[in-house]
Amino acid sequence: MPGAAANAQEKTAQKMQWNALLEYSSSFAMHYLLCLLCGVAFAVMEFCVKPKTDDIEFSTLDPTIAKTFKPHELVGNGSCLFIAAGVPLLVITGYCVYGRKMLKKHKKTDAEKVHPIFSLWHTSLLALCAALTLNGALTCFLKLVIANPRPDFISRCQPVVTRQDDRFSLSDCTQTDIYTLYDGLRSTPSGHSSFALAGLGYLYMWQTRFICGNKSRHLWSPLLIVLVMLSRVVDHKHRWSDLVYGGLVGLASLGFAWTQIVRPQLTLADSWQLPRPVTQA
Known part of the structure; x- marks a missing residue:
């Protein structure tokens, strides 16, 4: 029957599409694993x-550690994560779904197993995830090892000054909130700076690479990075050096994700072709 034949063809086509998607996704298995391991390490630390x-x-x-403790931050942890992860996610998805006409022109080749727009979207977000999770793991590790007091550490510690000696230890602190006390030893490097640069820095590179038009209109991303970094000094959470170190960590994470995930997909950059999936040897 014609109807049965059409249904069979449709099922066969769907199966082929599913197999192609699985084959495409499997080529990124190591990248998925990297994101998972770094994400878990970040959460644990x-x-x-x-x-x-x-x-x-x-x-x-x-x-250097006598600033006033400010419980209400200009850019809190949740806001920072949204700026670093949520904003790039929304912008990239918006361009791939609603702003395709603004993407640089490309040619579809027979080698592509999935739609080129999906390949661009998937590769872009995977690299973003790798940059942020790697940055989180590196930043937390350095914070724990360096254990540098924040500029507002004395205010957090609340030591009772009853002796002539001006040297104190953690045992002299009367702070009952352990999280507030230990968080006062996480000054270097700045997590807000590293996350902002890893996320928004990646977004800036992505926009200048894939979006048509004047690149200067994307300068809002680095400007927002600077504002996030400055807020940490205003809130007495970091020194200027902490911002620099955090920015370097974020830049290193961004560079790794871009060169290991995005750049291999741009072998035909001269013709501005969208990323092609990695094929296993």
């Missing part, structure tokens, strides 16, 4: 591991 506290000593006369 952020919420389950305390900074190095051995031999932590400080002076109440040290002006």
Whole structure:
């Protein structure tokens, strides 16, 4: 029957599309694993591991850690994650779904197993995920190992000054909120700076690479990075050096994700072809 034959052909086509998608996705297996491992490492170090506290000593006369503790931040942790991850996700998805006419022209080849727009969207978000999770793992690891006091550490510690000696340790702190106290030892590098640069820096590179038009209109991304970084100094959470170190970590994570995931997909960049899926040898 014609109807049965049409249904059979449709099922066969769907099966072929599904197999092609699986084959395409399998070529990114190592990248998926990288994102998973770095994401888990980031979560464990952020919420389950305390900074190095051995031999932590400080002076109440040290002006570099005597700033006032501000419980209400200009850019909180949740806002920072949205700026670093949510904004690039929305912008990239918006261009791939609703702004295709603004994407640089490309040619579809027979080698592509999935739609080129899907390939661009998938590859772009996978690289973004790799940049952010790797950045999170590196940033948290350095914070825990360095254990540098924040500019508002004395205000967090709340030591009772009852002796002539100006040298104090964590045992002299009266702070009852352990998270607030230990978070005061996570100054270097700045997590807000590293995440903002890894996420928005990636978005800026993506827009200048794939979007038609004047590149200067994408400068809002680096401008937002600077504003996020400056907010950490205003909130007494970091020194200028912390912002620089955090920016370097974010830049390194961004560079790794771009060169290992995005750039291999741009072998035909001269013709501005959209990324092609990696094929296994």
